[in-house]
Amino acid sequence: MHKQITSLQNLYIKELVQLKEKSRLRKQTQTFLIEGLREISLAIQGNYPIETILAATSIINNKEIEKLINSVNYAIEVIEISNDVYQKLALRESTEGILAIAKTKDLSLKSIKFKNKNPLILVAEAPEKPGNIGALLRTADAAGIDAVLIANPKTDIYNPNIIRASVGCVFTTQIATGTTSEIISFLNEHHIIMYGAALTASVEYQTIDYTQPSAIIVGTEATGLTDEWLQNTSKNIIIPMRGAIDSMNVSVSAAIILFEAVRQRQNN
Numbered sequence: 001m002h003k004q005i006t007s008l009q010n011l012y013i014k015e016l017v018q019l020k021e022k023s024r025l026r027k028q029t030q031t032f033l034i035e036g037l038r039e040i041s042l043a044i045q046g047n048y049p050i051e052t053i054l055a056a057t058s059i060i061n062n063k064e065i066e067k068l069i070n071s072v073n074y075a076i077e078v079i080e081i082s083n084d085v086y087q088k089l090a091l092r093e094s095t096e097g098i099l100a101i102a103k104t105k106d107l108s109l110k111s112i113k114f115k116n117k118n119p120l121i122l123v124a125e126a127p128e129k130p131g132n133i134g135a136l137l138r139t140a141d142a143a144g145i146d147a148v149l150i151a152n153p154k155t156d157i158y159n160p161n162i163i164r165a166s167v168g169c170v171f172t173t174q175i176a177t178g179t180t181s182e183i184i185s186f187l188n189e190h191h192i193i194m195y196g197a198a199l200t201a202s203v204e205y206q207t208i209d210y211t212q213p214s215a216i217i218v219g220t221e222a223t224g225l226t227d228e229w230l231q232n233t234s235k236n237i238i239i240p241m242r243g244a245i246d247s248m249n250v251s252v253s254a255a256i257i258l259f260e261a262v263r264q265r266q267n268n
Contacts, residue, residue, distance in 0.1 A: 005054075006082040013085055016054075016101070020089060023156045026104065032158035034100045035090055037064060039168035043102055044071055046171035052077045052101040056086035059097025068098075091160050104158055109176045109186045112147050119146035120261055121192060121215040122254055123183060125225055128154045134165020135251035136218075141169040143258040148173055149215075151180045151229075184232045187215050196225050196233035197253055205237040210261035211268045218254050 005013060018025050019033055026032045031051065034040050037060075044050060050072065055065050057080050069076050081089075089099055105111070122140050127133045127150065140148045155162065157177070163170050178186070187194055192213040197205075217233060219225035230236065239248065239256055 002078045002080045004080045005085055008084055008088055010085070013081075013088065016089055019101075020091075020160055023159065026156060026158050030104045031101050032104055032163075033089065033160055034102055034163060035092065035098075035160065036164075036168070037068075037096050037098055039163060039171070040068060040098065040100045041071070042168035042171040043100070044068070048105065048171060049074070049103040050076050050100050051103065052079060054079050054081050054086070054089065054099040054101075056081055056083055056097035058083055059086070064096075065098070091164055107157060107175055107177050109149070109178050109182060112149075112174055112176050112186075114146055114190070116146075118211075118213050118265075119190070119192065120210070120213075120258070120265070121145060121147050121149060121187070122258060123149045123151060123187075123194075123215050123217040124250070124254075125151040125180060125217065125219045125229060126154055127220060127250065130155060130159055130161035131165045132250055133157075133162050134167075134170070135249070136254055137162075137166035137169040137173060137175075139251050139255045139258060140173045141166075143255070143262050145258060145262075146174065148175050149183050149186070150175065150177045151183050153177045180226065180228050184228070194229075194233045195257075196229050196236045197238070197257065198225050198230060198233075198236040199238060200230065200236060202236035202238040205239050205257050206260055208235060208237055210264050214261060216254065216257050216261070218250050221250055 034043050053076055086097060122145055124136055157170060157175055192215050194215050194217055195208060196217045217229055239253055
């Protein structure tokens, strides 16, 4: 019989609410919450160790829980929780009745391993909005790129809003964080050419040859890339605007450039 928790006053549940809300606690405990079947499955595929599954058995059936447990070769604690407890921990209104507590991974640059000698990388400088970070991670997954590097992150990657916005793609692509200087050094060490999405001194994105080891650098919509990046890029690239506005959402811009790079590499 699984352990059961039905009270919102339970100390463990109160700790999990804190884990959901506080980046400091996630760093301290090196654990984080995942919500949803697909997201938990992707975390398992991405080799994130799952410690505990919390299941609202009035919403999710036991077969789904067993399937998850059987997909790993280690023991996972299962706790049955009431609907009230589940609603307290979940972010989404319509959801599947399952949460997991997982161990975080090392997100330092030294953890990045390239499978080939010709990597394609996305670098995002100081992204703030979880929705944008999630969308960038979805784009990275869709394009099948080698890594996403986040310079000067404003929020931790295991923020539940990022996991939700990325629909679990936070687990499917290699991610590392660092300062702008550290990431520039890392890219130089690996002989990766840097292309900055910027308005100044730029050429149209489709005129570039991305078949060499390449990093696409994107900044925030509000301020763009900092001078430190602009001084270190090989070329700055721009997406020509055909309408009345002069910029697009950062994840849309990243997608356009990355898929051009993927297209060139397929034809190469």
